[in-house]
Amino acid sequence: MALPTIRLATDRLPPGPWIYGRQTEPAPGVENGSLVEVLDDADRFIGHALYNAQSDIRLRILARGKRSELDKPREFLLRKISAAMRLRKKVLRLPEVTDAWRVVHGEGDDLPGLVIDRIGTTFVCEHHALGFWNLREEVEWALGQLDQDAHVIHRVPKSARNHEGFDPQEGGGEPGDVELEITEHGLKYPVRPGFGHKTGWFCDQRDNRKTIGSLAARRDVLDLCCNAGGFALQAAAQGAKRVRAVDLDEVVLDRAAAAAELNDLPVQFRHADAFDVLREVRSDSRRPDLIVLDPHKIISGKATLEVGRKRYLDLNSLALEAVAPGGLLATFSCSGALDVPSFLGILFQATRRAEREVRLIRQLEAGPDHPQRPEFPRSRYLKGALLAVD
Numbered sequence: 001m002a003l004p005t006i007r008l009a010t011d012r013l014p015p016g017p018w019i020y021g022r023q024t025e026p027a028p029g030v031e032n033g034s035l036v037e038v039l040d041d042a043d044r045f046i047g048h049a050l051y052n053a054q055s056d057i058r059l060r061i062l063a064r065g066k067r068s069e070l071d072k073p074r075e076f077l078l079r080k081i082s083a084a085m086r087l088r089k090k091v092l093r094l095p096e097v098t099d100a101w102r103v104v105h106g107e108g109d110d111l112p113g114l115v116i117d118r119i120g121t122t123f124v125c126e127h128h129a130l131g132f133w134n135l136r137e138e139v140e141w142a143l144g145q146l147d148q149d150a151h152v153i154h155r156v157p158k159s160a161r162n163h164e165g166f167d168p169q170e171g172g173g174e175p176g177d178v179e180l181e182i183t184e185h186g187l188k189y190p191v192r193p194g195f196g197h198k199t200g201w202f203c204d205q206r207d208n209r210k211t212i213g214s215l216a217a218r219r220d221v222l223d224l225c226c227n228a229g230g231f232a233l234q235a236a237a238q239g240a241k242r243v244r245a246v247d248l249d250e251v252v253l254d255r256a257a258a259a260a261e262l263n264d265l266p267v268q269f270r271h272a273d274a275f276d277v278l279r280e281v282r283s284d285s286r287r288p289d290l291i292v293l294d295p296h297k298i299i300s301g302k303a304t305l306e307v308g309r310k311r312y313l314d315l316n317s318l319a320l321e322a323v324a325p326g327g328l329l330a331t332f333s334c335s336g337a338l339d340v341p342s343f344l345g346i347l348f349q350a351t352r353r354a355e356r357e358v359r360l361i362r363q364l365e366a367g368p369d370h371p372q373r374p375e376f377p378r379s380r381y382l383k384g385a386l387l388a389v390d
Contacts, residue, residue: 003037003070004030006051006059011040016376017112019049019059027053032165033130035062035070050113050131054165060112060129073135078142081116084109085146088369100182100191101369102203107379108371114139117199119191120180122151124199128160133168151178153194159300181262185210187233189259196252197296202227204334204366204382205294209234211364212292212330212386216240219327222281222288224274224295224319229256229267231292231330236265243267244288246277278318289327293319294384299335308335312346313353320354320389329387332364336381343383357390 007025014023019038030036032054038046038061047064063069063076070076084104088094094101104116106128113129116139123143127133133156140152156168182191184206193200213234223232223245232245233256245267247253253271260267270277274295281287295315299308316331323329333343340363351358364384372379 003048004034004051005037005039006030006049007039007043008041008046011042011044013038013040013046013061013064016373017061017107017110018057018376019061021053021056021058024058027051033134035073035131035135037067050129052130052164054130055163057129057163060131062110062112074138074141077111077135077138078145080104080109080111081139081142082146084111087371092368094369098182098184098206100184100201100203101206102367103369105370105379107376108373110373115199116143117193117201117203118150119193119199119201120182121149122153122178122180122193123147124194125152125154126199127154127156127168128164130164130166133166151193153178155194155199157198184230185234187237187259188262189228189230189233190255190262191228196249197227202230204370205230205332207367208330208332208364208384212290213238215328216243216290219290220286220288220324221290221292222246222277222322223292224277225293226256226269227252227294229259229269231294232256232267233259233263233265235290235292236260236267237263240290244270246270246272246274248273274315275318278315278322282318282322287322287324287327289324291319291323291327291329291331293329293331295332297334299333299337301337305337308338309342309346312338312343313350316347316350317353320350320356320358320387323356323389325390327389328361329358329389330364330384331387332382332384334382336378338383339377340380340383344385347385347387351387358387359390361386361388 032052034051036051048070049059049061100119103118114132115126117124136154209230216235217239221235221240221243226245226247236243257269366382
């Protein structure tokens with residue numbers, strides 16, 4: 001069956017997998033969420049994409065060049081997901097250290113708008129594009145070909161519902177009631193796949209949790225915005241003198257406490273706001289000498305960029321004031337709209353405000369199961385810095 005066509009307003013295909021509304025010609029009659037063929041303004045075939053006139057991201061490019069590439073969408077998805085899984089299993093060998101890892105990282109795996117995490121025996125499919133929500137049965141079929149025993153959950157985050165202009169009433173879109181344990185670098189965590197933030201587990205911070213934990217021996221550690229307690233537990237497991245973990249979300253805090261009990265690790269948990277805690281701690285006689293600052297996504301897009309930059313500046317300034325001399329600050333941003341140079345600039349501006357001297361020990365990012373395409377730097381959404389503070 002012939003696919004509908006969308007014509008670009010130029011003879012050049014923009015770099016990266018996103019094409020915005022201003023770059024396309026009007027397409028009356030094409031249903032939102034459709035798989036389409038993309039033509040340039042001279043009617044030459046460019047590739048295949050998912051179309052949505054409700055979104056500013058009008059087209060999400062799936063393939064370029066071959067007109068037959070999407071003749072069988074199921075087989076196409078199976079090829080793409082199989083290649084992504086092979087990278088994680090055979091090359092990165094992630095199952096040797098964890099049973100919670102990212103199978104498909106959207107644009108980084110040439111499936112823009114689709115995220116799939118493997119969490120224990122469950123695949124959690126997070127749909128950021130209406131087109132992939134419409135293809136969820138095909139996605140589930142492909143996953144079943146690769147692991148017939150795994151459970152599959154589909155969810156649509158609130159941000160995607162708003163940006164893509166749909167409400168997934170039919171077919172659910174919410175996770176089932178599944179409770180399981182995962183293992184990561186030797187520690188166990190209770191997880192409900194698909195519940196809470198993202199897919200239920202922050203796979204992206206896996207390697208950073210171990211790295212920061214390895215620096216915690218004999219240190220007083222303060223883990224802010226701790227979520228499920230990954231940084232705090234690694235610090236306690238690797239010999240920290242004291243570990244305090246803080247979050248404003250009581251639900252995730254309870255799960256973090258359950259994980260600490262499961263692993264028999266001494267962590268003090270507190271339900272509080274990170275700003276309030278830092279204001280208290282900076283005047284303590286006994287200040288922490290390792291602070292982890294991993295806030296939620298503060299900047300959601302251009303509209304919140306300036307307000308978000310100020311919030312990052314305020315939060316990091318307080319953290320720098322609170323850390324003991326000779327201590328460490330591991331600080332992160334998961335806001336895709338904030339690039340790495342801008343984030344580092346905020347941090348060095350915060351050092352001047354806090355009147356502290358720092359040295360950048362290393363830059364931190366998501367694990368290798370979150371690959372990036374060079375022409376799409378926005379996929380490098382997680383950025384972090386490890387600072388030595390004098």
